[in-house]
Amino acid sequence: MPTETGGIKANGISQAFEGRPTLVWDKKSDTLKDSKTGTVYVAKDARWVPQSGQGSPLAVGWKENVGFDNFKSLFANEALRGKFLSVFAWNIAFPLLSVLTTFVLGMLLALLLNDSRIKGRGIYRSLLILPYAIPVFVSALVWASMFNQEFGLINDLTGLNVDWFGDPWAARAAILLTNLWLGFPYMFVVCTGALQSIPGDVLEAAKIDGASPIRTLRSVIMPLLLVAVGPLLIASFAFNFNNFGLIYLLTAGGPFTDGNSTAGSTDLLITMSYRLAIDGANPNFGLASAVAVIIFIIVGLLSFPGFMKTKALEEVN
Known part of the structure; x- marks a missing residue:
């Protein structure tokens, strides 16, 4: 069941929990922000990498046209x-x-x-x-x-x-x-x-x-x-x-x-x-x-x- 901040999902027969996304996409700047750490990620080389250049990229991929590079x-x-x-x-x-x-x-x-x-x-x-x-x-x-x-x-x-x-x-x-x-x-x-x-x-x-x-x-x-x-x-x-x-x-x-x-x-x-x-x-x-x-x-x-x-x-x- 969707909510304003996330969604409620069943956990077994008699329990449920409210899940909230940790990654938020900003459509205007085309970036992802980790709500827990505050790290901002940008799309680069088909990966989401930290905007600051420090840290590891996200496991989430990204579609990018590479032509004949492969x-x-x-x-x-x-x-x-x-x-x-x-x-x-x-x-x-x-x-x-x-x-x-x-x-x-x-x-x-x-x-x-x-x-x-x-x-x-x-x-x-x-x-x-x-x-x-x-x-x-x-x-x-x-x-x-x-x-x-x-x-x-x-x-x-x-x-x-x-x-x-x-x-x-x-x-x-x-x-x-x-x-x-x-x-x-x-x-x-x-x-x-x-x-x-x-x-x-x-x-x-x-x-x-x-x-x-x-x-x-x-x-x-x-x-x-x-x-x-x-x-x-x-x-x-x-x-x-x-x-x-x-x-x-x-x-x-x-x-x-x-x-x-x-x-x-x-x-x-x-x-x-x-x-x-x-x-x-x-x-x-x-x-x-x-x-x-x-x-x-x-x-x-x-x-x-x-x-x-x-x-x-x-x-x-």
Whole structure:
């Protein structure tokens, strides 16, 4: 219930209290005044800062048009630019390597189990799909425990003493291995369906013409396979480009080097944007939004040539 000096608000069933604002806005001077301390705040750099210049700014934000300043900070600020470029380089390498490794392993397994001479193919196929049926967050947490340096299964079985989450390159390798386990069943299923759709008379004609198995794979099977799988590879690249869940659950973007907590060695642009906007000590929604816009542009520019290539592959049919 509003009053002249504030408002009455219920506190439980039988009690209430009269609340009064501690900050009062002066419309004429566009300032905020703390009624308790008498401090006057003015809007500056999207924050309410003390007019006297002494003291901390308020936690309350303020809307201010900054133009392209956030984009300029990403490329003009030397410290931020160095981290942004290193994250960008890993963000390109991670989806490329993920798509390549998962596709190659899934395709090889699909080719192997496409041979009618193998008995129990249905059982093998069912077992290979199991990793895809387990939720990603469960698999990521399990793999994170297996990569533990002291008690993890990986070091125990191999006899190694690798600090998987303390060394930047080891952490990246751990992410790629985990994503290989998570991603190859999808590629296996897709390639299996695509291989079964290839007409048998085409393969028989290649055999009659004297084509070796390697030549048949390279000149007949792969072009027909890419017609069906090509768009899915592009979609897989776009998904892994923004694979927030895997990075955040496995390494949380770390390890962090040089005392910089803004971006880690395994951070993607999406996790860097999340840390800038929410998870950091000083949230900066504007800078995080600029990173998100750049992500959109990059994915669009990288996907367009791929879709043009897959359109050309349709002529194979």
